Amino acid sequence: MVRFFNALGAPLLSFIQYLGELVMLATDTFRSIFTHKLRWKLFLNQVVEVGLLSQLVVIITGAFTGAVFSAQTFFQFNKLGMGSAVGAVVSVSLCRELAPVLTALMVAGRVGAAMSAEIGTMKVTEQIDALRALAVYPVDYLVVPRALAMMISMPLLVAECIAVGIAAGYLVAIFMLDINGTYYMANMVRWTRSRDIIMGLSKAFCFGILIVFISCQKGLTTHEGAVGVGRATTEAVVNASLAVLICNFFLTMMFNIIYPAGYQ
């Protein structure tokens, strides 16, 4: 038993230390956002990098998720004569779960990996030391623009994913599954509430924060050259994806208390 706890000790301590580093980085970043001048050029570059250049990925993710979800829901609901309820199910599911989670996973893979690799490369080539030596605090210069860009871009990307998913689901339902468009729309509008959209966008904001801090922390603590950069990038994507999935459960439970599903 003692041996078991001894074996558990080191990984547990290192996990707690990792969480501590994440919290410290987040605290430092938020303090810097409110107390230091924003580098607008870097921030706008990151908005382009995180938001604009993720368009294609998010549109394809949203479109095919909406399309396949519409079809699968129809195949089940049609047996019960509830084909026209497909629109409501697709819409609410996209708003509350699918769009935030899938967009976050795609962004973690595309943007989180890039952030971690870029900052990690800067770390191992002494560029971060050079920033510090030039009296520039790396968190101000590297993390703040990325964090702000992520906080703004993620809700917009998720909103886009929801819209595209609903549109794709509608097209599949109307043109491929022969569902009555009027009933489809009426049910969708009736059952999709503003709280569903708020929940999706709030989740997007939280996921954006998770991805940016996990990725930047991995980059800032990279060591051991090219191998280290590769390892940091992989760990950033894996950790961010796991964090999104785990936090999604707790956020769902929490938001369900604030905005109960199906409540009229």
Add this chain to the structure above:
Amino acid sequence: MIEAPPSPNVLTQPHLVSDNSSPMIAVRSLRKKIGQQEILRGVDLKISSGETLAIIGRSGGGKSVLLKHMVGLMEPDGGKIWIQGQNIIGMNERQLGAIRQKVGILFQGGALFDSMTVEDNIAFPLREAGERDPKILRSKVAEMLEVMEMEGEEEKMPESLSGGMKKRVGLARAIIRRPLCVLYDEPTAGLDPVVADSINRLIRRLQQRFGMTSVVVTHDMKSAFDVADRIAYLHEGQIYFTGTANQLQQSTDPLIQDFLLGRSDGRGD
């Protein structure tokens, strides 16, 4: 917390040269362990304003580690460092900002920002200090490139520069805001003798033109003799010797003789 700098007699080791002027940098009992290896075991050193000190020693002996401590890039396990009388140990990153404006550093590989052109790299410290006028920025960058004998290279990216050019650009970036002191980490490492000589001349010229204090970490003895007013020999984590180039060459100490002659007889392996 600001502490008084050590008076000259605090540094009691006989090999330390002391003078009465206020030191630009003073290091006392600096200790650093990385992993299980004790890199610095109580370094004592004093660098006067305006002088050029070369720190020599074997590869992996802790010279670069010592240099990074002097600008607060590494935290020691023990000891103190004063920059112009201000103890930098225990300062946080933001407090160190003011110190780092007084002390520039040239990294071994240049550490240029690889997403920026030469011009943007050199202008970076000025932009960060709030200078926005493109005319002023361009003229200051051009002046620096002229000092570095690199006119017309503004638009090049770091990846297209040779090792020597990278070091020159790194140096231009380090000194564009006219720091009081410049730290050079192996400025001639990996360069051919002609380029290495041009870097040595550059270090001398900068000292003469701007009166900067210089600390040059090197294991290139020619470079040390060319640029240094004083040479410190770091051995097994401590300053084993300090003195002029002449004093070093005339030393009969076997360790110093072995190092100067590049003799490996297994001692210290």
